[in-house]
Amino acid sequence: MIMDELAKLTTAVLASYKYRYISPELVRRIGARELAVRHDFKEAVKATKNKLHQVGGAYFMTRLDYDRALADLRAAAGDEVAWRAACRQVMALHASTRERLSILEEFYAITLADLPPVHTVLDVACGLNALAWLWMPFGAQTRYLACDMYADMMAFVADFMRLAGIAGETAVCDLIGDPPTQPVDLALLLKLLPVLEQVEETAVPRLLDALQARYLLISFPTASLGGRRKGMTASYEAQFWRWAAGRKWQVQRFAFATELAFLVSCAAA
């Protein structure tokens, strides 16, 4: 059987080391768009890889060695100071959690201070944020559900959760094609929305419509990955209010040095 262009493109992208653990659904989605606009197979493969790099690969500070990270965490288990240091070390390997390290002591304590007990939290496009569990004001009664587009990262997060004694589960997802719909108390959408918008303009409203959460913690970076700051906070804030328009939300705003956050109380969930 002759493979069609899209299947061929998906296979080609998933064959390269950097992209092999990415949700095949997301590769197909981006690939289909690129094939439609480029008409040249090689160009479409290249553009698909570029887009996947932009939304995921660019955040890795180095090629992650998950076995090594897990071994370091195992060695630190049982000693609270060493454990916190090991968690910080792993978070530093992904640009998004790395940027949060300087505000970690205050970020969750302040933004989530007024919430009633959280029984389920859904970390949407979690990256390595599970490693911040000790800094989140949750307890043994809280279930942590985490998803991201990388299968190897999600396997690591599941191993980490077992080691840390965190109840919950992980999933590999494509948030654009298949946004999560399970009812939860709190959904974390940390530095995610601008990333989704880079792929499809309607992805953010569709995700916000699909989520069934009583509270949302939505955040934005205050500088680009390259360190550029000019006007970013203001433009993300304006963007946030455009997405919020027409929704029955109550919003609290928090400005940190490296992150702008909004705690949203959703009226009907």
Ligand SMILES: C[S@@+](CC[C@H](N)C(=O)[O-])C[C@H]1O[C@@H](n2cnc3c(N)ncnc32)[C@H](O)[C@@H]1O
């Ligand atoms: C800026 S990082 C934020 C990570 C984490 N929320 C944090 O704040 O530390 C964006 C994350 O979105 C994930 N991602 C991007 N597009 C996605 C998609 N369509 N489906 C699932 N995950 C996606 C990336 O792999 C990456 O981990």
